[in-house]
Amino acid sequence: MNILLCCAAGMSTSLLVQRMEQAAREKGITAKIWAVSADEVKKHIGQADVLLLGPQVRYKLAEMKKEGDARGIPVDVIQAMDYGTLNGKNVLEFAMGLKK
């Protein structure tokens, strides 16, 4: 599955990407996970199955949801604590739960 992450500059979400990839490997899941800045989301959302926002850009949720709904892609905000502690396993499970 393809998981797209987004924050203001795509910097801090890229930290989380590494952790999520590691969690996916441990679970034996093939997943493409990548992070972009908020203004690049439109270019990438087409390839994603799920879009997750960093909590610091949660004010963009309404706008991003509109983009997601148009393509049938679930969009949600990552839990602040999972985000801060870079808990790749939890965020991966969260993303997979959204997809179902």
Add this chain to the structure above:
Amino acid sequence: MGGFITFLENRVMPVAGRIAEQKHLQAIRDGIILTLPLLIIGSLFLIIGFLPIPGYNEFMSSTFGENWLTKLLYPVNATFDIMALIVSFGVAYRLAEKYKVDPLSAGAISVAAFLLATPYKTMFMPEGASAAVEVGGVIPVALMGSQGLFVAMLLAIISTEIYRKIIQKNIVITMPPGVPPAVSRSFVALIPAFVVLLVVWLLRILLENTSFESIHNIVSDLLAVPLNALGGSLIGAIIAVLLVHMLWAVGLHGAAIVGGVLGPIWLSLMDQNRAAFQANPNGELPNVITQQFFDLWIYAGGSGATLALVVLMLMRAKSQQMKNIGRLSIAPGLFNINEPVTFGMPIVMNPLLIIPFILAPVVLVIISYFAMATGLVAKPSGVAVPWTTPLIISGYLATGGKISGMVLQAFNFIVSLIIYYPFFRMWDKKKLAEEQTDSATQNSDHSLTM
């Protein structure tokens, strides 16, 4: 303090959200981002041109010839000096994208509108002459750079608004059936482009008959000069920093939201310094407050100057949780990324840690402002050092190679360390107590099952 957080959540956050989502401000911010890679590359050439090594100038002249500096700075002229031109295209492009109309046409029309507002003349001082003469038939480079920034942004918005309104009302030239679709598409932009240029043309003719003489002058007098004065003042900087950190206190990206509004001001202040620095690297620079002032002297480790806090966690933490956050945060923190601290420690929604998180940057703004305004420390030279550049290196580069820039960063780091220390101790103690009770209950559970 709990009431303060509720106030931020209920009052500040919705307003900030609306501002951050405002189409035009978003387009301005995203359009300006287009210039940043160019400015960083231009800065690289600036830094090489003005390396503060004794005998450097003589060495370069003897190796590459007398005109080495002029030649080296060609890329600066094609990056910094066309900032407004790029912004004119970028803002229109991003705004058109949001309205789902053709962004490429909107960008092209916006550039034409911007140039239509610009008189094709410049002042030129011939060698040996006593007064400058006006030369026609040239695009004035000065107005293509930061001096033209506000005109470029305004016209990009006006022209794209006209463009999309006409397209959305479907007032276009319709071609008879049988004409290839590609041909009819090329006519679609015709009417809106005509209206845009007509409006700007009339505006220019009108203003040429007033004392303002040009669109550039009226925007500069009524908008750019007052905004720059406000954004470049100490009080303006304190208010900006307060807003940024109050937004972060509720977990919103304050720097992105506030920077979206004030970014153009800090960018043009930065470029004023750059022009002065390029003319004379050892001369007096006009502004203290620029984009780099915040990025490099205030936000060490990320918003809230949290690098000091991370170092405290690494060296002084007793609780396992703070030790872990410290280890997790130090590598990104060196590059001024601090989400593991703000969300992991957490600072967000944490009444205790919000106090130093807001206090430290405000104190640093005041210290840094006076250090630079009094001449004790070199001002930012207008070199666009990326905000991810680590401490000390960034202070050296951003002042055009002045040791004082590094010293102030080190001093600020110690100040933030002192401000964070008592709050860090309290929080660490609380976490440690929680961990001890947790393990105590686990032990008693264990004994029960035995």
